[in-house]
Amino acid sequence: MMVAMTDHRGLKPYDVEVSLPTGRDTVWQAVTQPPLLHQWFGWEYDGLDAEIRQLFVDEATMWAPERMGWADGSFLEVTGDDDQATVRVHREGSGPSGPERYDAIEEAWRAFLTQLRFLLERAPTGRRRTLYLTGLTTGPKALALATTDWDRFGPRTASTVDPAGHLLVVSSRAPLTTKSPARTELIVTTYGLDDDAFDALQKDWTNRWSPIATNAETTTATDPAPDN
Structure with a gap:
């Protein structure tokens, strides 16, 4: 990593x-x-x-x-x-x-x-579960995935919390204002989700990420969620 x-x-x-x-x-x-x-x-x-x-x-x-x-x-x-x-x-x-x-x-x-x-x-309570989305896209396209305001942390990293309370962190190898595609990563951090809720979230984010990112991939752990 x-x-x-x-x-x-x-x-x-x-x-x-x-x-x-x-x-x-x-x-x-x-x-x-x-x-x-x-x-x-x-x-x-x-x-x-x-x-x-x-x-x-x-x-x-x-x-x-x-x-x-x-x-x-x-x-x-x-x-x-x-x-x-x-x-x-x-x-x-x-x-x-x-x-x-x-x-x-x-x-x-x-x-x-x-x-x-x-x-x-x-x-937050419960086990952390994340989605790690990667691919080639632009900063403006990645930031448009959330309707909430983004907090910038340097020129290449930004974060926000979506309406469901999940943390989103976008990082790119180019400044997020750049309109040319670059290697970009989106980490979606959740806590306390059971398997069904997490699977639904993974499907939703994969469907949202794939149209804007070339060579789009999603990484997460394969072990099941423990009982909370």
Whole structure:
């Protein structure tokens, strides 16, 4: 899912952060405990648990206070107090910088920290289930899939909550204002849906995504939902 964090030479530097209305200790638990990470990090697929363990347990080096780092020179830190906190992901790369240059890890963190903020702000109940829609399309076409207002997080990532309460996060390899097709990803995040409701949602989003995206694909976990 994410590019291996092994070497910082030639990589783009970045600095991504979100503010959360949640205490620092609670946020630190959410970014270090695999069961909690599964409720916001990435999207569901058969290898998600293994990826979470590799990234946050096997490859991460824990530093005090509330900071973890990786071999590519990046780190994640949580700062704040008992009432609110900030999560910051930073990398001191040596390659070209600037918003015009796309970096897969940077944009992934924008999407994932948006999902963390949704979890901690709204406290949804039940198991998280996601749809991961990919293909070639334009930002304007992807954003037109929702009637609610989008919140921009940099030039390539935006999020909104649909009328059903599902979080939508769009990320593109091109700025979302660009009218030329580019690789685009849409993560639909749900909580507490049973199998029938989730299957209906998957069919609906596949039918909406396929007409606007070339090489459209939908990824989700194949295991059944547990009893809530």
